[in-house]
Amino acid sequence: MGCAFCASTLHGRARDLTAAEMLGEVFFIEEKLRGEDQHVDTMVLMGSGEPLMNYENVVAFLHLVHDPAILGMSYRSITLSTSGIVPNIYRLADEGLPVSLSxxxxxxxxxxxSTLMPINKKYPMQDVVAAGKAYGDRTKRRVTYEYILIDGVNDSDRHADELAQLLRGQLASVNLIPINPVVERHLLRPPAERIAAFEQRLAAHHIAVTVRREMGTDINAACGQLRNRHLEQDA
Structure with a gap:
């Protein structure tokens, strides 16, 4: 999607995954966990790709993992993350599948x-937020808005106040994500005190907010980083 902070775009798009390939990924992890007497019980569709630009395959996959004869996973244990493909947010709401939307x-x-996410030029922010509100109203599921914190770019008190104003009155929460730096992007993580101040300012506006728990920085696990490293090793 061309996001300025993401490693996924460095080598461009290859192709969409099929529903069967997505299911194969889940079976692979399920098999790994079986030896530890565990199983896949939650799932997020995100990463190197935009689920709502692969709509038919994604919806087919959701039906497969929910099928009692396959995995029998509750739709409510599944989150779909999108950069804001407005028409397909409305389509997903009409599917009647109570998956969480991020x-x-x-x-x-x-x-x-628009500077950070070029898709905003096609689907402006107000339209995205309106679609998110419609999804929450239709499904009765709280929508999560993800917000990457980038030092000196979008982490000021003013940004927090504007974000609170934008989301006021929605069945929604904010997930703050201190950026997992990508060397090629030259964007840095704010200091801990700025992250805490941003969180506290949203909370003061009565916005439900969390800071994403730190996982994966040491293994290049942010969106696209593992793929990028793999492609560079093969070059």
């Missing part, structure tokens, strides 16, 4: 969001 926002106003 929308990558990353800025509280259009000019900045």
């Amino acid at each position: 929308i990558s926002l990353h800025a509280p106003e259009d000019a900045l969001r």
Whole structure:
């Protein structure tokens, strides 16, 4: 999707996954966990790709993992993350599948969001947030807005106030994500005190907010980083 902070775009798009390939990934992890007497009980569709640009395969996959004869996973244990493909957010709401929706926002106003996320030029922020509200109203599921914190870019008190104003009155929460730096992008993580101040300012506006627990920085696990490293090793 061309996001300025993401490693996924460095080598471009290859192709969409089929529903069967997605299911194969789940079976692979399920088999790994079986030896530890565990199983896959939650799932997030995200990473190197945009689920709602592969709509038919994604919905077919959701039906497969929910099927009692396959995995029998509850739709409510599944989260779909999107950069904001507005028409397909409405389509997903009409499917009647109560999966949780997570929308990558990353800025509280259009000019900045367009700089960080070029898709905003096609689906502006206000339309994205309106679609998120409609999804929450239709499914009765709380929508999560993901917000990557980037030092000196989108982490000021003003940004927090504008974000709170944008989301006021929605069945929604904010998931703050201190950026997992990508060397090629030259974007840095804010200091811990700035992250805490941003969180506290949203909370003061009565916005439900969490800071994503730190996982994966040491193994290049942010969106696209593992793929990028693999492609560089094979070059």
